Amino acid sequence: MVDVKSGPNPLFLREEELRQAIELLYFAYRGFTAEPDQILADYGFGRAHHRVIYFVGRHPGTTVSALLEILGITKQSLSRVLGQLVRDGFVVQRPGTHDRRQRLLELTETGRELERALTETQRVRLARAFRNSGANAVEGFRTVLYNLMDEAHQARFAGLQPEREAGREVGPKSGREAGRR
């Protein structure tokens, strides 16, 4: 018997290590979505609306198909949520200039306000966690999450791409550091 760290097989995580990571992810993710969910409920919206508001806010002028790609849901599912957001005045659609079949999406001022309110709660929570953890831990947090996601999505963090330092660590650079270049 034989354990993981100094043990022979680096691909096998010890039970405790594994389960700790599983539960950390579960509880952290839950906590991270709790406050936004509260706010959204006041508008009759759910987490699906949040995702749309977030990504449209992040990429104003994005197309419907690009949004479908990011969210990984069907157009029927998106349609229901997006339709509500448009009807309720949080998102507007304008025809594409090059391709007039497209409906480019952006937030209205109301939409931006809601987006800010939602994101603010997460900013506060992240700031607290980062402050309690230290800069080095934050880098590790980024690196592991980056390596945890599907490769297909890693590309989205392209400006912050893997660097192999001493051939070991692979992960995104922080926004701060990237901005310094």
Added chain:
Amino acid sequence: MVDVKSGPNPLFLREEELRQAIELLYFAYRGFTAEPDQILADYGFGRAHHRVIYFVGRHPGTTVSALLEILGITKQSLSRVLGQLVRDGFVVQRPGTHDRRQRLLELTETGRELERALTETQRVRLARAFRNSGANAVEGFRTVLYNLMDEAHQARFAGLQPEREAGREVGPKSGREAGRR
């Protein structure tokens, strides 16, 4: 003083830093649940079943109310899912010895097999991510996730509690280190 890194306001994360963390969590969590979801579908189960199987496997002999506490759902929601798992032979209930009102939960051998299959996919993914990230990054990952969750849940990681080194870092110790004591 100062901040996480070295900017002026420790409670305010720069836009890029904030959004990067939000998206890392989103995509990592999605990737992390993808394979189990696939397997569960073969049994006609969903993510809710996974949670029950996971936590019952983790805490054999747990009570229904303890499980409700962990999952943060209503007993009616749990009942539907738990009922299926019992009927389908993945979970058994036995009366509590001290308190015969309780139904202590545990996995059957079939249940344990499914639990292992589900967890194995996550073990592989975590092992790959940890290997690509390095031990230091993994510690940071744990620390930040610990600090990100609600305090109520932090208690669950009690054996691995905060230590304040030089009054800065707060977070769980790894299972490995805790195990060494």
Added chain:
DNA sequence: TCATATATGTCAACAAGGCTGACATAAAAA
């Protein structure tokens, strides 16, 4: 012992947000 509280379960109804399948329209592209 009796009354109350607790642990658990059940029935019914509803909502959010996924899914599939089929079909429609406008515009681009071949």
Added chain:
DNA sequence: TTTTTATGTCAGCCTTGTTGACATATATGA
């Protein structure tokens, strides 16, 4: 001009959450 693409829509289904009301067995305190 025909075909493909971007988008939308209707209809129906599933999972998994919710609330509210009520039921049963057991434990516990007065």
